[in-house]
Structure formats: structure tokens, C-alpha cells
Amino acid sequence: MDNFLSSQVINLWKKEYSSRLSINTKFSASHQFHQVVAMCSPGNSFYYILNFSNLSFEYIHPNVEQVTGIKPEEATIEKLLINSPSKELELIEIKEKIIIDFMYSFLRQEDYLFYKIIYAYKCKSKNGSNQTMLLQSTVISQTDDGKIAHVFGVHTDITHLGNVTTDWVSFISLNGKQSYLNIKAEHGSFNAKLANLEKKSITADLTKREKEIITLMSQGLSAKSISEKLFISFNTTRTHRKNILCKTNCSNTAELISKCLAEGII
Template identity: 40%
Template sequence: MKSNFNEILEFWRTEYSSKVKIYENYKSKNQLQLFANIFSPGNTYFYVINAHNLEIEFVSEGVQDVLGISAEDIDIEKILSTALPEEIESLKKKELIIKDFFFNFVDKDKITDYKAVYTYKMTNFKNECCTMLHQLTVTSVTENHIPMHVLSVHSKIEHIQKQSLPYVSFISLTGGPSYYNVSIEHEVFNPKRIKDTPTNLLSILTKREIEIVKQISNGLNANEIGNMLSISPHTVRTHKKNILCKTGVKNTAELMAKGYIEGLLT
């Protein structure tokens, strides 16, 4: 199985490291905590990796709680080794899609405007199987627009999503077009290969419904949401029923998972 992990590392070295000729330290570490909080729905750690040599330049202390590895001892190989063996092929395909998106699809001056999102399964230091939400964004590029530093945020979402999903979403951080649930089957990015599921939340929910979804994610009940929005608890519950019907999900947990994966909830 180690060879499978090495295939991913070799892919990164070939497609990224070989193109970043000059090593530069990440210069905005003091902004990382605030920035990473934008991405974090649960028990979370985050790190910055330098594409030049695949070294982790900064990692949050949360890695100890999630992986049981200290910030001083962590490296990219140890992070990869937590993934379940059956996830490796899927991870390789997801990374191929991400590479194709940033190198061949998105405009070069917009590489840092997007985050890529996907899920995977891992085993933590307690031998517990967990679903992880992986969100990444390029924070700096070379003069030739090759990703140099990448911020990765890994969050445990086992409480809202049990399965690893076979697609990747690309979400604009600046109001541009986003691409949800892109199939990994063909290993190249194609915006036409969107998973045939109900449309993404932002396009099918009203502003009021989106606000209610966000407040549900904050742990508020119908009475509290009603007080905040100056509507009755009954109206809140009616909105919630309509939201579940529109989105095609079975319950609130699935709704929250969909919201995090699509970037509606942060």
C-alpha cells in the first residue's frame, strides 16, 4: 500500500514540484488562522504545503486532536497514510481533476480565486474510521502561474456525512462561477460532467431558505431562528420541509453535509 501513497507523491512532484524552480517561504502565516476558519465546519486542522519540495511550512495545533500527531512531527506522507487503502485510487483521480482544473481550465489570474472540495475516509489514531472534508486553495503562484503554496483544511464531518463521495467541487471565493459535484470518472475536469443530482443549494433555494439553512448549521432551533428572522416557529418548520423537498435530501444531517461540501456553509 505504501507504493500507492508514493504514486500520489510522485504525481505531485512531477506535476507541481518540477515546475516550481525556486523555493520561497510562505509569507502570510499570521493570516492563516483567520483564513482557515472560513473553511472549518468541524474538528479541523490546516496546513500550508510548499509545492517546490512538498514540505509542510505551517500546520495548526489541531492536527494533534484529529490525527494524534504533533505539529512538529507531521509531514505529507503521514497525512496520506491515514487514508483508508480503498480510498487511494479515488484520491488519485480527485487530484488529477484538481490539477486539470488549475492548469488547463481556470484563467491563470484566477487560480487563487477558487477552493477545491472533496471527501475521503481515514483512520485516526484511535483506529476510528472518519469521513474527512478536504478543502484546498492556492495561496500563491510563481511568475508562470504555477501553484507554489497551497492551504489545505481537513475537517471531520462523520457526524453529517458517512460516505466518501466520488466527485470534486470547485467553488469561487470571489463570486465567480462555481462547479459542483464534478465526476472523477474520466480523470479530467469537464464542467459538463456534473453528477446528476438535485442542483446546488445556491441555485435552488431562496434567500430566506439559505438564511434558515445557515442558522440550522449554527445549532439554532425553530424558535430561535424565528426570533432572529421575525417569523413564527411554524413558518421556520414549513421552510425547512420545503428545503428538504427541494434539495432531495432525507434529513437535516444530509442537508448540512450538502451545504458544507458545496461551500454554502463554511
């Protein structure tokens, strides 16, 4: 069943992306490119450059083995997909359809390079346990006629954040234009009216200190560790946490972190 569902996602990409490309070009990634990416992808994560003409990895970071158990020389997009359970693959397919709709029916070709796509998904870890991953991807090259040629993707283990929902996808502007946040998979297609349902950012009313605490919470630090890192008392940290949940209208930390992920804040 999982093989069938993963093949459906692959066939979707082949139909909507690969079939539009008549030539296979290689992306030239400089040493500096990899240095910058490595700095932005700490911890239990890996990244790759995906060629859309044949859905092959032109580069994949060795950390893929640490995160998934798949050796980098054996890694394929199919093997990454098959790590997810059936229900998650069904969600991934729906989210990918929303992404395709956004890219081809809504976004202009000249804006392809200026949006980051984010969603969470569940899969098996190297030791076979369940883990939650955050995918962040962006187009990094286009053909002369504007079609998508290469995509850069970063997959980060966010299991430590708790019960993060995976039924959403967000489109984050990288150049100050409108972002489209938290599109629910149940909608099945992109509609700008379904995005940004909350009129302001979830952190709009938070103080600098409260935002700092959210960042530390997202890194898996306990209240005790946050207190020690910020040189504040344990009770002060707990008070900050209560105020954060109240201001953001979140019932618990898991809901708070899920909303922050959807907005690209953490």
C-alpha cells in the first residue's frame, strides 16, 4: 500500500514538473552555497538539490543517513517517501497538489524563486521509531522559459516539539510580498482566501523576551534550561509561558509551536 501511495506522489511530480522540461540541466552549487546552507541547517537535519527533469538528487547531505538510515549514495526521492505511513502519504499527496496549484495557477513565474514552502510530515527514523519532520523547500533555478528546474529542500527532525499537526502547508515570501499561511490539506487546492485566516501574526503582541522564549522552546529546552540560559528565575519563565499561551490563544505548547511553524517563525 505504501509503495502504491508513494508512486502516486512520484507520478504527480513527473506529470506536473518533469513532463514540462525538455532538457536536463545541472545546478552549479558553489562551495559557499553549501557553507551557508550548513549554517542554516543545524541539528538533526539534511538537505538536497533535486533535479525536476528526472527527480534525481544532484546532491544530498550525508546527514540523511543519520536522520533516516538511508545511505546518501543510495538515497532517492522514492526511498524518502516510502518512510512515511499510508495516511501520511495521502496527506503529502494532497499538500503537493496544493503546492502545484499555487505554483501554476496562482504564482507568476518571475516569483518562483522568492517563495519558501513549508509543511510537516511524519515518517520512520533510523531506528524505526516515529518522528516528525519539517520540510522547507524553494525553487533555486528555472529554465530559460521560466519552468522549474531545480528545488532545494531541507528536512529537519522536529519530534522534540511534541504533537505537531501535519495537515497544513504554508507559502512564505522571501522578498517582502504576501505570504499565504496554514492552508489546510482538507481544502485540496490553493485559495488565497483560505490563507492568513488570522488577521495578524501569532507573535504580533509578544514582547522580545517572549519571542526569545518561544525560540528556545522550539529547540526543546525545558523551563529550567530556559531559566538558566536567560538568567531568569524558573517562576518567571513559567509566567512568560502562561502569558505567551494567553496572548496567542493557544491551549498548549504543541499548538503554539504548530502555528509558529506554519507562519515560518521558527
